[in-house]
Amino acid sequence: MANASAKRTAAQNETALRNLKIWMLAAPFIALFIRFFFRSSLFPSRTSIFIHVLTFIPLFVLYTHLNSIGSPRRDPTTGALIGSGEDLNMSGVTEWCWDIIYVTWGCQIGSAALGEWFWWVYLCIPLFALYKIYSVFLKPYFFSKAPESASTEDETAQSMSKRQQKLKKRSDKGDPRVKRL
Template identity: 80%
Template sequence: MANASAKRTAAQNEAALRNLNIWMVLAPLISILIRFLFRSSVIPPRTSSVIHGLTFVPLFVLYSHLTSIGSPRRDPTTQALIGSGEDLNMPGVTEWCWDIIYVTWACQVGSAALGEWFWWLYLCIPLFALWKIYSIFLKPYFFSGSKEEATDDDQGAASMSKRQQKLKKRSEKGDPRVKRL
């Protein structure tokens, strides 16, 4: 039997996956409709067609991934919840999957409405990935300064909590509120 948290997660995942399924069809249809109504041809230029095809691959992979991890499992006979699936509102990789999907849809519709230059927005994805690699892996290990420069006092102060540091300063001043051991 599932608890209330699992049921809530399952309901949120089902709603998110339902919206994902709708927009997987709706975004390309909006793009085609805009091109048909406001442009001279329904078929985009060759470069844009190639970009549409290339961006469909990560879009489909992420769609499949989110569908597989987020789909709740139910008992076929009683429809009782067996497993809620992974929470699709989790921060981290799941959140980045949603961001890539949203940027892809925006580029599809934006290129139809505003022009093929709108695909340049898609570069925010690798730029964000490079920023994350820099801030998580490179900056702390290669650009944080030398470890030997820190003195023993600095290392001792860093290991103490703020409250302990404050009490130490009070005891050094001779504050009667601090008990000396």
């Protein structure tokens, strides 16, 4: 039997996956609607069609990934919840999957409304990936300076706990309660 948090996660995942399915169909239709009614040309250029197809590949891969990890498993006979699936509101890779999906939909609709130049916004995805690689992997290991060491007394004071610092002060004063080694 599933607990309350698993049921809540399963309900949130079902809602998120349902909205994902709706928007996977709605975003291209909104783009076509905008093109048909608000732009002079119905059909995009060959370059834009190529970009649509090219960006649909990661969109579909991320959709199937989120669908596979987030779908709750239920008992077919009773309908009882067996597993809630992974939480689709997690930070990290799952959050980045959602971000890529949102940027792709935005670029589809934006290119239909504002022009083909709007696909340049899609470059924020690899730029963000490069930023993360630099800030998480390269900067700490290769580009960080060695910390400037203060006096050795300050270093030992920083490494000692408050209790150890208090005992050291008592010892320096000659307090008989502190054993000297």
